[in-house]
Amino acid sequence: xxxxxxxGLESLAAAAREAISLLDDESGESADFLAAVRRVEVAExxxxxxxxxxxxxxxxxxxxxxxxxxxxxxxxxxxxxxxRGLAEEARRIGGMPELAEKLTAGELNQDQTRIVERAVKAxxxxxxxxxxxxxxxxxxxEHEGVGKxxxxxxxxxxxxxxxxxxxxxxxxxxxxxxxxxxxxxGMVRIDALLDAAxxxxxxxxxxxxxxxxxxxxQYDKVEKLAEDVTTVEQMGAHALTRLAEIYLTASPKRRNExxxxxxxxxxxxxxxVWNSAADDTxxxxxxxxxxxxxxxxxxxxxxxxxxxxxxxxxxLLTLDPISGEPITLDGRELDTDPEARLASxxxxxxxxxxxxxxxxPGCSRPATWSLHAHHETAYQDGGTTVMSNLVLLCSEHHVLxxxxxxxxxx
Numbered sequence: 001x002x003x004x005x006x007x008g009l010e011s012l013a014a015a016a017r018e019a020i021s022l023l024d025d026e027s028g029e030s031a032d033f034l035a036a037v038r039r040v041e042v043a044e045x046x047x048x049x050x051x052x053x054x055x056x057x058x059x060x061x062x063x064x065x066x067x068x069x070x071x072x073x074x075x076x077x078x079x080x081x082x083x084r085g086l087a088e089e090a091r092r093i094g095g096m097p098e099l100a101e102k103l104t105a106g107e108l109n110q111d112q113t114r115i116v117e118r119a120v121k122a123x124x125x126x127x128x129x130x131x132x133x134x135x136x137x138x139x140x141x142e143h144e145g146v147g148k149x150x151x152x153x154x155x156x157x158x159x160x161x162x163x164x165x166x167x168x169x170x171x172x173x174x175x176x177x178x179x180x181x182x183x184x185x186g187m188v189r190i191d192a193l194l195d196a197a198x199x200x201x202x203x204x205x206x207x208x209x210x211x212x213x214x215x216x217x218q219y220d221k222v223e224k225l226a227e228d229v230t231t232v233e234q235m236g237a238h239a240l241t242r243l244a245e246i247y248l249t250a251s252p253k254r255r256n257e258x259x260x261x262x263x264x265x266x267x268x269x270x271x272x273v274w275n276s277a278a279d280d281t282x283x284x285x286x287x288x289x290x291x292x293x294x295x296x297x298x299x300x301x302x303x304x305x306x307x308x309x310x311x312x313x314x315x316l317l318t319l320d321p322i323s324g325e326p327i328t329l330d331g332r333e334l335d336t337d338p339e340a341r342l343a344s345x346x347x348x349x350x351x352x353x354x355x356x357x358x359x360x361p362g363c364s365r366p367a368t369w370s371l372h373a374h375h376e377t378a379y380q381d382g383g384t385t386v387m388s389n390l391v392l393l394c395s396e397h398h399v400l401x402x403x404x405x406x407x408x409x410x
Contacts, residue, residue: 056094
């Protein structure tokens with residue numbers, strides 16, 4: 001074992017002993033704990049560097065019959081992707097003399113070693129000296145930071161292998177996703193993974209909105225946010241919601257969508273608008289407690305403080321006191337053209353409020369899925385385009401209503 005490796009392992013052990021001793025010492029100063037965290041961080045960097053050097057040597061000696069990546073998965077429980085990445089990193093830079101001292105001294109964290117490994121990978125087979133690539137990358141990291149070093153390596157990759165950026169973008173788009181789920185207590189969780197181009201669009205807008213809120217609060221002394229929005233993360237959540245509000249208030253042309261967005265929240269309106277006898281005939285209205293609203297996804301929320309759509313057509317719906325059917329939207333009659341082939345925009349908005357989801361028994365696809373307005377009595381059979389003859393159906397069940405023998409792929 002060389003001297004650098006020995007010193008690195010001794011530093012790692014000393015940091016561990018110090019941290020344990022501090023936790024057992026009730027008389028320790030508060031600042032001591034943060035200082036210990038810093039030393040543990042360095043120790044972790046030493047551990048990673050030593051691990052890379054050990055794995056590189058194990059790989060050189062062919063110590064693992066199936067390869068060090070497979071060994072990491074089988075013996076240490078690493079996921080296949082992480083094991084493969086660590087094995088590649090060890091092979092490329094773990095045995096480089098130019099890096100030995102820095103790795104075992106804890107001078108490089110894991111992000112930095114990955115950048116260096118990418119630089120070495122980029123120049124492989126190009127005739128460029130890997131040692132020179134490492135030295136240049138380390139200099140950029142030291143003087144300009146990790147972000148600039150990543151950018152430099154990306155330029156290097158594209159320069160030496162034109163098309164790398166295009167191929168990477170295609171792979172990123174293929175891996176992109178957005179998933180929406182609901183927690184046990186009714187919160188909505190949004191997980192997304194975006195390619196760099198689309199991610200830049202979303203991030204830049206959110207950053208500007210958060211920065212605007214911070215600037216107004218700190219410098220203009222103007223409060224644009226609710227009192228309970230205090231952290232940057234909470235401001236980000238507010239910004240994401242505000243983006244959705246802006247979309248909802250935009251014109252159909254601006255949204256590139258022909259229909260007005262569906263009603264999002266349903267609540268009891270004042271008695272002057274609602275006839276109480278009609279409440280029980282409207283799906284869901286009887287179950288909504290006073291002071292509450294129901295989202296189109298079926299969650300109860302406080303009626304006070306709902307997002308304001310600031311739309312000139314605010315979608316105030318009035319119901320017939322006997323049938324409970326919607327009859328006007330913002331004062332406009334809904335059933336103005338019974339002979340029309342398709343439901344109007346106003347009728348679709350009213351349907352989204354009234355039905356809230358696909359009307360096929362057992363289907364709960366919500367109105368926000370752009371459900372179809374279906375004629376209960378078919379138009380070709382003389383059915384009129386009025387609210388009492390229209391229901392919402394998802395595309396699958398709309399097809400099945402018109403073609404009962406159609407086999408839909410699950």
